[in-house]
Amino acid sequence: MNKTNMDDKHTLTIPxxxxxxxxxxxxxxxxxxxxxxxxxxxxxxxxxxxxxxxLNFRHRYSEANYTSDWHMAGDATLLxxxxxxxxxxxxxxxxRDFAAGxxxxxxxxxxxxxxxxQSIHGxxxxxxxxxxxxxxxxxxxxxxxx
Numbered sequence: 001m002n003k004t005n006m007d008d009k010h011t012l013t014i015p016x017x018x019x020x021x022x023x024x025x026x027x028x029x030x031x032x033x034x035x036x037x038x039x040x041x042x043x044x045x046x047x048x049x050x051x052x053x054x055l056n057f058r059h060r061y062s063e064a065n066y067t068s069d070w071h072m073a074g075d076a077t078l079l080x081x082x083x084x085x086x087x088x089x090x091x092x093x094x095x096r097d098f099a100a101g102x103x104x105x106x107x108x109x110x111x112x113x114x115x116x117x118q119s120i121h122g123x124x125x126x127x128x129x130x131x132x133x134x135x136x137x138x139x140x141x142x143x144x145x146x
Contacts, residue, residue, distance in 0.1 A: 019108035073106035084133030
């Protein structure tokens with residue numbers, strides 16, 4: 001299980017799934033996890049991040065044992081897990097499990113005019129365990145490739 005980190009009362013750490021550009025080839029590399037640290041402002045004991053714009057949101061439901069093929073998020077999307085457990089798998093073999101209360105940002109994508117390579121690009125998603133998954137997907141931005 002991978003809980004969002006709130007070690008101190010002044011920052012919030014959110015896992016981010018992204019696809020860095022290879023500096024040598026200029027091509028999209030394999031998807032990786034990094035961390036995004038958000039500051040929390042104190043409003044009389046209520047600690048809150050600065051405003052983050054969003055474009056829309058959707059509710060998600062997936063049956064237990066749902067699995068996806070390799071794919072990319074495309075648009076930056078904050079996923080908040082409400083129930084069940086979602087496992088995100090990377091090409092490196094790394095997996096992260098996100099359960100109720102966890103959140104992460106998925107924003108791995110291709111560059112303009114770049115084709116999806118089944119041996120390099122993307123991540124997988126699987127609902128693990130006996131329970132279905134409910135989640136909220138919040139589109140943070142629309143990424144135009146390139």
